[in-house]
Amino acid sequence: MSFKATSREVGDVTVIDMDGRITLGEGSALLRDLIRENLAKGQRNILLNLAGINYIDSSGLGELVSGYRLIKSEGGEVKLLNLNKKVTDLLQITKLYTVFDIHTQEHQALASFKD
Amino acid sequence: MPTKPQRIEVVLETLIESIALAEEMGVRVAAAAGFGDDDQYKIGLAVHEGVMNAFQYGNEERRERKIHLTFVLHEEKLVIHVVDQGAGFRLEDVPDPRNDENVLSDSGRGVLLMRAFMDEVDVVSSAAGGAEVVMAKRHKR
Numbered sequence: 001m002s003f004k005a006t007s008r009e010v011g012d013v014t015v016i017d018m019d020g021r022i023t024l025g026e027g028s029a030l031l032r033d034l035i036r037e038n039l040a041k042g043q044r045n046i047l048l049n050l051a052g053i054n055y056i057d058s059s060g061l062g063e064l065v066s067g068y069r070l071i072k073s074e075g076g077e078v079k080l081l082n083l084n085k086k087v088t089d090l091l092q093i094t095k096l097y098t099v100f101d102i103h104t105q106e107h108q109a110l111a112s113f114k115d
Numbered sequence: 116m117p118t119k120p121q122r123i124e125v126v127l128e129t130l131i132e133s134i135a136l137a138e139e140m141g142v143r144v145a146a147a148a149g150f151g152d153d154d155q156y157k158i159g160l161a162v163h164e165g166v167m168n169a170f171q172y173g174n175e176e177r178r179e180r181k182i183h184l185t186f187v188l189h190e191e192k193l194v195i196h197v198v199d200q201g202a203g204f205r206l207e208d209v210p211d212p213r214n215d216e217n218v219l220s221d222s223g224r225g226v227l228l229m230r231a232f233m234d235e236v237d238v239v240s241s242a243a244g245g246a247e248v249v250m251a252k253r254h255k256r
Contacts, residue, residue, distance in 0.1 A: 023134070023135070023163075024131065024134060024167055024171070025131045055160075057160065057163055057164065057167065057225075057228075058164055058167070058222070058223075058224035058225040058227075058228055059167065059222075061224055062220070062221040062222050062224065063221075065219055065220070065221060066221045068219070069219055086156065090228070093227065093228065093231045094212060094213065094218075094224050094227060094228075095212075095213040095218055096218070098218075099218060099219065
């Protein structure tokens with residue numbers, strides 16, 4: 001299944017709901033564009049909802065990191081929500097689990113932006 | 116008496132579509148070889164990463180270069196070879212992406228994932244001078 005993403009605003013947080021695969025040339029490029037579009041609109045708090053993501057490759061992981069760095073450099077925050085086991089394993093293997101703030105409940109993730 | 120290893124060889128174009136195609140082949144070969152769902156996913160991702168590495172770094176996305184993908188099915192393990200037509204690289208020169216100075220890098224995690232998901236991973240120089248990634252997954256019997 002190819003990558004799909006939609007954005008919604010919840011308070012001052014942009015939630016990006018994603019489905020499918022984040023891989024080279026497909027999800028990676030779309031995710032990058034979405035993050036840049038939101039930053040251009042002044043939306044600096046971004047919650048990436050990976051509930052529908054069933055596959056990420058190293059390029060997709062790189063895109064998550066690139067987005068993280070970009071948002072941080074703009075003074076914003078990015079957090080991850082609803083990782084499945086495969087994605088969790090990938091983040092643990094690559095040590096990215098220690099980089100991202102990861103949540104399992106949307107309301108808790110949203111509230112954490114206000115800390 | 117041990118059976119002769121079965122061998123499947125394909126030549127892939129240096130196209131982005133070849134990555135998912137190779138991954139799908141990896142999953143199917145792994146399934147046919149009797150690996151379970153979890154190992155099929157891991158083998159598929161390792162093939163995906165190996166071919167993506169050949170596409171991006173080895174063949175530098177040059178269409179005229181080819182990627183040779185070979186599956187060799189032994190009794191005890193599945194061995195996969197991914198050969199590109201680039202300059203080659205040494206496994207020991209690949210920085211560990213888990214190190215503090217690399218953890219926020221955009222790239223460099225492919226080899227780590229191959230190593231995490233396969234039982235054996237090595238890189239040798241192919242006969243033509245490019246890199247040959249050789250990886251194996253053993254049956255859990």
